[in-house]
Amino acid sequence: MKKFYICFLLLLTVKVIAQTSGVGIGIANPQQKLHLANSVGTVRIEGLDKNHNGYNGGLVRPANVTYPLYVDGNGVLTLKMDPYxxxxxxxxxxxxxxxxxxxxxxxxxxxxxxxxxxxxxxxxxxxxxxxxxxxxxxxxxxxxxxxxxxxxxxxxxxxxxxxxxxxxxxxxxxxxxxxxxxxxxxxxxxxxxxxxxxxxxxxxxxxxxxxxxxxxxxxxxxxxxxxxxxxxxxxxxx
Incomplete structure (x- = not known):
């Protein structure tokens, strides 16, 4: 029973730290809500890649061509540009x-x-x-x-x-x-x-x-x- 309480307290502590300090991947002291260490790499979102998004021209242009990324009014990342x-x-x-x-x-x-x-x-x-x-x-x-x-x-x-x-x-x-x-x-x-x-x-x-x-x-x-x-x-x- 004592081990159970100790494990529970450890999990609770980790949860509290994650909620207050952020989540770190490859780093012990995250500086933002989500912090990726330099050694981990970049973020990949398959919903924005050439195979799943019509605004990504990777299927008709060289794969190393890049495209601007926008944020809509709901905070959703998108490749679609909606000007005034x-x-x-x-x-x-x-x-x-x-x-x-x-x-x-x-x-x-x-x-x-x-x-x-x-x-x-x-x-x-x-x-x-x-x-x-x-x-x-x-x-x-x-x-x-x-x-x-x-x-x-x-x-x-x-x-x-x-x-x-x-x-x-x-x-x-x-x-x-x-x-x-x-x-x-x-x-x-x-x-x-x-x-x-x-x-x-x-x-x-x-x-x-x-x-x-x-x-x-x-x-x-x-x-x-x-x-x-x-x-x-x-x-x-x-």
Missing amino acids: TNSDGSDAIDNSLLPATNLELLAGDTDGKAETTFYTYNIVVTRPIVLEIKYNISFDVYNNSTLTLINDGGARRISTFYTVDSGTRRYGPASKCYFNNATEGVTGTLYNSSTTYIPLAVGSHAIKFKAEVSTATPSIATYVKLAVDTDAVFMRFY
């Missing part, structure tokens, strides 16, 4: 549905600039985050709203960027310069792309995608049709 928004090959911004995507700079404008907000994302965050934004915006450049081709030899700069809420700071700026002095004039779709990371506080935020067209002053007439092709927007929280 991802156009993923579809058209993120449709010109035909958004009249504001047409930007016009009139001849003789004194500051040589015109600007518009052509799309807004309204998001709500419940903790401080870092927001990653990638975008690719298409546009065509003409002389006026009747889509007359440019042949005046003047240069135009078309810039895209975004602002946050009522702020004026330009995030993710990208620009292209349009110039054409051909007799008949030609056109072709141009693209602006950018990637940025910005901090956001708890609360509601408006991510406003904007464009600006500028020329020498006084300005020369310019008409820009934005979002004319397949446009891409990707946003992810950290």
Whole structure:
């Protein structure tokens, strides 16, 4: 009977130590709830390997290729990335549905600039985050709203960027310069792309995608049709 009590006390002591200090594999004094000693090796989860998980490309790519590991809202490890928004090959911004995507700079404008907000994302965050934004915006450049081709030899700069809420700071700026002095004039779709990371506080935020067209002053007439092709927007929280 005495041996039974001694064994019981030893088991109880080990259980208490494991509950308060953590569980160690290959180490006597674990520093976390689960502590693997350096000599033991790494963690293997077969549910994430190439044979059991469709997001692991090991079956079609070399076995030594690695993939990012994410944690979902329940603390579950996953290979699947769920961003806030991802156009993923579809058209993120449709010109035909958004009249504001047409930007016009009139001849003789004194500051040589015109600007518009052509799309807004309204998001709500419940903790401080870092927001990653990638975008690719298409546009065509003409002389006026009747889509007359440019042949005046003047240069135009078309810039895209975004602002946050009522702020004026330009995030993710990208620009292209349009110039054409051909007799008949030609056109072709141009693209602006950018990637940025910005901090956001708890609360509601408006991510406003904007464009600006500028020329020498006084300005020369310019008409820009934005979002004319397949446009891409990707946003992810950290």
